[in-house]
Each structure stands twice: as C-alpha cells, then as structure tokens.
Amino acid sequence: MKVVVIGSGYAGTLAANRVARKTIDAEITVINPRPDFVERVRLHQQIAGTYSATTPLAEVLREDIALRVGTVEKIGNGTVALADGERIDFDYAFLAVGSTVTPMPGTIPVGTWEGAQQARAVLTALPAGSQITVIGGGPTGIETASEIAEARPDVRVRLVGSSVGGGLSEGAFRRVRAGLERLTVEIVDDEVVEVGSGAGQLEGVVRLRSGWDLASDLTLWAIVSDVPDLAARSGLEVDARGRAVVDEFLRSVSDERIFVVGDCAAVPGARFACYTALPQAIHAADNFARLLKGRKPKPHSFPYWNRGISLGRADAVTQFTRADDSVRRTYLAGRGAVVLKEMGAHSAFSTARAGVSSF
CATH class of the missing domain: 3.50.50.60 (FAD/NAD(P)-binding domain)
Structure with a gap:
C-alpha cells in the first residue's frame, strides 16, 4: 500500500x-x-x-x-x-x-517561511528610530506588530487594517487594542491601496484609502487569505x-x-x-x-471553542467561541491567556510530531 x-x-x-x-x-x-x-x-x-x-x-x-x-x-x-x-x-x-500569501507589491509577506526570513534579515539591519508598518488587522498582523514592538522597542511600529481586532467580542476587542497601545503600536483603521517604492529598495510610502500617505522603512504583509x-x-x-x-x-x-x-x-x-x-x-x-x-x-x-492572540511574550487574549466559531462575550486576558496560547502552540507541534492527539 x-x-x-x-x-x-x-x-x-x-x-x-x-x-x-x-x-x-x-x-x-x-x-x-x-x-x-x-x-x-x-x-x-x-x-x-x-x-x-x-x-x-x-x-x-x-x-x-x-x-x-x-x-x-x-x-x-x-x-x-x-x-x-x-x-x-x-x-x-x-x-x-x-x-x-499574495502580498501587495512593495511588501514582505510574514505568513511564509521565506517571507519571515527576509523580514527578519531586514529588521535586524534597521537602525533605531526606523518605521515598521504591518498591514493586516487580524491575528497575524496583531501578533507580528506586538512581537516586533516588544523585541525592538527602539523602532516605531504601526499596524494598519480596515478594523484592527475586528471580529472579536467588544471586551476582547478593547483589550487587544489596549495591549497594542501598551506596546506603543500605532493603530490605523484604514485600508491600504498601494505601497510605493522610495529611495531604498524596501523604503516606501504606504497609501491609504482615506488619501493619507505614510512613510515606512519596512512594510510587512500580514494577511493570509x-x-x-x-x-x-x-x-x-x-x-x-x-x-x-x-x-x-x-x-x-x-x-x-x-x-x-x-x-x-x-x-x-x-x-x-x-x-x-x-x-x-x-x-x-x-x-x-x-x-x-x-x-x-x-x-x-x-x-x-476559542481563538488565541498573543501580544508579545507577556500578554495575550483568548476569545472564547461557540462550536460554530461565533464569538461569545467571554474572554481571558493577561498571564492566563499567555499560558493557554503557549500550550496551544506547543501542543500543535507535539501532536504533529507524535501522530497522537493531545486535544
């Protein structure tokens, strides 16, 4: 066979x-x-x-x-x-x-291994004060922006999405955005229509639906669709x-x-x-x-039964859901959510390797 x-x-x-x-x-x-x-x-x-x-x-x-x-x-x-x-x-x-991932021209995708490697190399070389723009207001964008902001407090991080944290319950939505703000992530609720090239290969301008142009030294595409x-x-x-x-x-x-x-x-x-x-x-x-x-x-x-979103290494939000994945009002935040998120990531890897369910 x-x-x-x-x-x-x-x-x-x-x-x-x-x-x-x-x-x-x-x-x-x-x-x-x-x-x-x-x-x-x-x-x-x-x-x-x-x-x-x-x-x-x-x-x-x-x-x-x-x-x-x-x-x-x-x-x-x-x-x-x-x-x-x-x-x-x-x-x-x-x-x-x-x-x-199908990234917008001028951006680096964060949802693939090759894109993550490229983004890591560019981020490592960026000097203090550089502007990072993450496009995508869902879990991938939120986690990427949070992780970079916590690991590189010397750079500025901006998160752009039509509704950053949308799809969560009202309480979880507020808590996610509060966590982003604690990490000094700038939240921009708008749609990106174009990313243009600047003087450097990865420098450019992020153009929004509202007509605003935002300067960016590194623009990451965090939409997996x-x-x-x-x-x-x-x-x-x-x-x-x-x-x-x-x-x-x-x-x-x-x-x-x-x-x-x-x-x-x-x-x-x-x-x-x-x-x-x-x-x-x-x-x-x-x-x-x-x-x-x-x-x-x-x-x-x-x-x-849940959706987990990490906000750096010390914070997270767990949004509890119904069986059909529709959100409940209930959520967990802080250290307890961090533990659940880490347990989920560790369990996913160990389950795949062992071939035995750990759910």
Whole structure:
C-alpha cells in the first residue's frame, strides 16, 4: 500500500505520522518543498528573533517515513508529478499544502517561511528610530506588530487594517487594542491601496484609502487569505477560494483516493488555523485506517471553542467561541491567556510530531 502525503506542515506531518502508527504495511512518502518543519504559528517570533520556528523533518517524521524534498506540479490518476520530472505512484494520498500569501507589491509577506526570513534579515539591519508598518488587522498582523514592538522597542511600529481586532467580542476587542497601545503600536483603521517604492529598495510610502500617505522603512504583509493552486491545477473540484471540495469524510469529491486536510480543504465553516488542520488530519488518517480494515469511514465534525492572540511574550487574549466559531462575550486576558496560547502552540507541534492527539 503506497501512501503519498503532499505538504509537511501541521496537517501533513500529523497525517503521515498517524498513518504510520496505525498501519503496518503502508509505504509512506512525504513530499515537501523544504527539509524542515515550520511552526507557522510562531513565524511572528521568527521575524522578531524571539524563537527559531524550524525543526528538521528528519527529527519530526517517524523513521519509517520517506522524505522527498521537491515541488509537486500535479496530482491525479494515482500519480504525483514533481517539477523535476519524477513521478510517484500512490494508492492513497493526503493533500495538505496549507494556505499561502499574495502580498501587495512593495511588501514582505510574514505568513511564509521565506517571507519571515527576509523580514527578519531586514529588521535586524534597521537602525533605531526606523518605521515598521504591518498591514493586516487580524491575528497575524496583531501578533507580528506586538512581537516586533516588544523585541525592538527602539523602532516605531504601526499596524494598519480596515478594523484592527475586528471580529472579536467588544471586551476582547478593547483589550487587544489596549495591549497594542501598551506596546506603543500605532493603530490605523484604514485600508491600504498601494505601497510605493522610495529611495531604498524596501523604503516606501504606504497609501491609504482615506488619501493619507505614510512613510515606512519596512512594510510587512500580514494577511493570509489564499491557497496554492495545486488542487485546481490538477483538475480537482475547488471552491471559489481555490480549496479542494471534500465530502463528509474529508476525501476529494473528484477522487476518493485523495484525502484533503488543513487550509487547502473546503470544509464548511472551517477557518485557516492549525487548530482546524490538526483535527482534520487525525480524522482523515483514522478514516484511511478504517478503509484498510474494510470498515466505513466516519463523517468529520469538530467544534471550536476559542481563538488565541498573543501580544508579545507577556500578554495575550483568548476569545472564547461557540462550536460554530461565533464569538461569545467571554474572554481571558493577561498571564492566563499567555499560558493557554503557549500550550496551544506547543501542543500543535507535539501532536504533529507524535501522530497522537493531545486535544
């Protein structure tokens, strides 16, 4: 039984390790564009220099799993085609390529490893008094701006978004903004329409919908909203966002041999998050094991209960939610939220590596 896992983020790594734990004769190959596992939920720390967000996949994947570093061009008809011309056949596959970023020209994306590395290098070289602009008022932008402001108090940090902290309950919204202000992050509720080049390669002007122009020495794009086009390019049915459409068992509706998990899966009601991806990977791997035993797969369901946002290393906000991810009035802030956020990040990594649920 040949199993191919495409992508080795949280969902792909967990799926591969769990399949290996639950099957005896499966020949598992993981295909990933780099030899490292990236803790994507910690990329803001990578940028600020407060954490190293990579671990060699050789230390994360089980010994009986083969790793192929490469780029997949197409998947279908029981075969994975790589960019270098190699073809790998499979009986079952797990598509777990996650989400990606399409940054505005003139900005550096913070939601990818390559972007985080570039941002880290530029930030390290910036002198005191430099102006950093983070675009994106959601959790990624808030965490990036907070982490940089705390790690580099000698620079000025600005966070721009149409509604910074929007989508939270009223109390959590106020608390997040108070945390940003405590870190002296300038909050600008506006929409960016253009980032122009200045005298230096990464110097420029951030132009707002309101007509204001803001000078910026380093402009970071902190909006994660896209998925790789591999599923669409391979002819699998996708939704309007390019995510592979799946059935209730997390199998592609175009090919039942392909399980799709994580951000690239069009699961109704799911949001981009490792908090979403890990339970999907567990369920898909378990359904694969059920099929091998001649049993029926089980429908996937997963209730949400919170959203965590860090505000540097010493502060955070946990927004409690209903099962459908709609927000409750209740939230937790301060040290307790920091502990919950750190436990979640640590649990995500340990669960992916062990292939055993820690939820």
